[in-house]
Amino acid sequence: xxxxxxxxxxxxxxxxxxxxxxxxxxxxxxxxxxxxxxxxxxxxxxxxxxxxxxxxxxxxxxxxxxxxxxxxxxxxxxxxxxxxxxxxxxxxxxxxxxxxxxxxxxxxxxxxxxxxxxxxxxx
Amino acid sequence: xxxxxxxxxxxxxxxxxxxxxxxxxxxxxxxxxxxxxxxxxxxxxxxxxxxxxxxxxxxxxxxxxxxxxxxxxxxxxxxxxxxxxxxxxxxxxxxxxxxxxxxxxxxxxxxxxxxxxxxxxxx
DNA sequence: TTGATATTCAATCATATGATTGATTAATGG
DNA sequence: CCATTAATCAATCATATGATTGAATATCAA
Numbered sequence: 001x002x003x004x005x006x007x008x009x010x011x012x013x014x015x016x017x018x019x020x021x022x023x024x025x026x027x028x029x030x031x032x033x034x035x036x037x038x039x040x041x042x043x044x045x046x047x048x049x050x051x052x053x054x055x056x057x058x059x060x061x062x063x064x065x066x067x068x069x070x071x072x073x074x075x076x077x078x079x080x081x082x083x084x085x086x087x088x089x090x091x092x093x094x095x096x097x098x099x100x101x102x103x104x105x106x107x108x109x110x111x112x113x114x115x116x117x118x119x120x121x122x123x
Numbered sequence: 124x125x126x127x128x129x130x131x132x133x134x135x136x137x138x139x140x141x142x143x144x145x146x147x148x149x150x151x152x153x154x155x156x157x158x159x160x161x162x163x164x165x166x167x168x169x170x171x172x173x174x175x176x177x178x179x180x181x182x183x184x185x186x187x188x189x190x191x192x193x194x195x196x197x198x199x200x201x202x203x204x205x206x207x208x209x210x211x212x213x214x215x216x217x218x219x220x221x222x223x224x225x226x227x228x229x230x231x232x233x234x235x236x237x238x239x240x241x242x243x244x245x246x
Numbered sequence: 247t248t249g250a251t252a253t254t255c256a257a258t259c260a261t262a263t264g265a266t267t268g269a270t271t272a273a274t275g276g
Numbered sequence: 277c278c279a280t281t282a283a284t285c286a287a288t289c290a291t292a293t294g295a296t297t298g299a300a301t302a303t304c305a306a
Contacts, residue, residue: 043252043253044252044253044254045251045252045253055252055253055254056253056254056255059253059254059255060254063254075253077252078251078252078253079251079252079253080252080253080254
């Protein structure tokens with residue numbers, strides 16, 4: 001049985017997945033798209049609206065995000081609804097968090113974040 | 124007062140910094156370099172040794188990391204000692220951690236990680 | 247059916263990236 | 277002084293990226 005979450009990029013190795021995720025996150029348009037998809041599903045045209053670039057350019061950014069496994073699209077008729085797929089970002093988080101020991105000054109922020117998670121868990 | 128941690132790339136905007144950091148992290152050679160620099164300073168030639176690419180190619184990867192503010196080099200004589208500068212990775216961590224709510228299945232790992240930090244803080 | 251709408255495809259372009267090889271610079275050590 | 281070593285510079289190359297415009301596809305609505 002194939003993993004449905006990662007089905008867009010079936011047999012991608014861990015390193016290649018990280019390459020694709022970090023590369024996808026290196027563009028501000030794509031980060032803004034992911035930020036807007038946090039909590040709601042949006043159409044390609046809705047996602048494109050705030051940007052000063054062509055719809056086609058946004059469509060290609062979305063394709064990059066799909067290939068990286070960060071977005072999935074459900075097409076019904078002529079509209080294409082985009083949904084965030086945060087799973088692959090976890091790999092990126094694990095990678096960067098290995099350096100958390102160097103951010104002791106900002107520790108409070110991270111602690112606050114954990115407490116938040118912890119609350120969610122207890123309920 | 125200017126942030127000393129980010130002094131290597133003085134007037135870079137937040138978005139541009141994230142662009143550069145994520146782009147730097149999108150290459151497996153550069154990630155491996157950063158992993159090896161976690162805890163020790165190494166020369167360019169030492170960093171290059173494990174890779175099957177030319178020394179010049181590694182040198183260029185290091186330059187990318189320097190431009191992203193992730194590495195600083197101190198040259199004494201003909202050798203160039205490379206030191207990790209984890210500060211900018213913090214920005215990347217903050218960005219990706221906004222999606223932590225989607226990783227509830229992996230929560231235990233993150234909790235363990237933060238408990239570890241918490242221990243360090245108490246001591 | 248006709249026309250508008252949503253999205254993608256295709257061709258093109260300028261620039262960026264990652265690699266190579268060869269030359270250069272600069273500091274060592276005998 | 278001379279040869280070696282460490283690292284960077286420079287030119288080149290193939291490929292990737294991000295953008296554009298124009299065409300195509302497909303759906304919906306009047």
